Amino acid sequence: MSIEVTDLDNYAFVSTFEAIFINCGTSGSGLTDARKATLEAFVETAGNSLYISDWAADYIQGVWPTAVNWYGGSVSAAKVGNAQSLVATVVDSGLKTVLGKSTAEVFYDLGNWVIISSEGTGTSVLLSGSPHTNYAYSIKSSSPVTRTVGSKGISAFTTIAGTMEGVPLAVKFQPGGSSKGTVIYTTFHNEAQASDVTDDMGKVLKDFIFTL
Numbered sequence: 344m345s346i347e348v349t350d351l352d353n354y355a356f357v358s359t360f361e362a363i364f365i366n367c368g369t370s371g372s373g374l375t376d377a378r379k380a381t382l383e384a385f386v387e388t389a390g391n392s393l394y395i396s397d398w399a400a401d402y403i404q405g406v407w408p409t410a411v412n413w414y415g416g417s418v419s420a421a422k423v424g425n426a427q428s429l430v431a432t433v434v435d436s437g438l439k440t441v442l443g444k445s446t447a448e449v450f451y452d453l454g455n456w457v458i459i460s461s462e463g464t465g466t467s468v469l470l471s472g473s474p475h476t477n478y479a480y481s482i483k484s485s486s487p488v489t490r491t492v493g494s495k496g497i498s499a500f501t502t503i504a505g506t507m508e509g510v511p512l513a514v515k516f517q518p519g520g521s522s523k524g525t526v527i528y529t530t531f532h533n534e535a536q537a538s539d540v541t542d543d544m545g546k547v548l549k550d551f552i553f554t555l
Contacts, residue, residue: 351378371401387519392555414458424456
């Protein structure tokens with residue numbers, strides 16, 4: 344079932360769900376104080392959970408501003424990730440068990456995705472990696488190498504100056520404490536992983552869903 348941002352005005356309705364997925368493209372411009380309070384109560388009081396991806400990071404910045412440190416100091420400034428495929432390090436021990444290994448391939452189907460500089464206090468890193476960013480183009484030119492990932496060809500750039508080393512790609516936190524709800528945030532789109540990459544991210548995303 345899908346809900347609208349305006350449904351956050353009705354906590355009685357929202358509280359009937361155990362988890363809400365806020366996808367990339369869901370604007371945070373309508374995040375009023377009342378809607379922030381709804382999300383806080385949904386997670387911190389009722390113990391329900393949120394899955395948030397990419398540009399919907401506005402919801403984390405607006406409701407839990409200390410949970411994640413964004414590149415450039417804000418979500419809007421952090422939209423510098425390039426379309427690419429990269430091998431992520433699996434930081435979370437539970438995910439390592441699910442995958443049976445310590446790396447996983449992540450596919451970014453679109454550019455200008457949100458870069459995290461570091462996790463905030465109380466936030467755990469699930470996946471980390473060293474992505475290329477479009478900031479590189481303004482300081483050093485590079486030669487693209489086309490690589491096929493799934494059904495798509497993408498350009499991977501080798502410019503060292505445009506690489507963010509070892510930054511979080513997926514994180515989770517429990518703002519109400521360990522007995523309350525969980526917020527999971529991924530810098531990548533879950534639908535792109537399902538259709539264009541490998542079984543790695545399919546297993547990771549299933550684990551995220553069962554964790555919520």
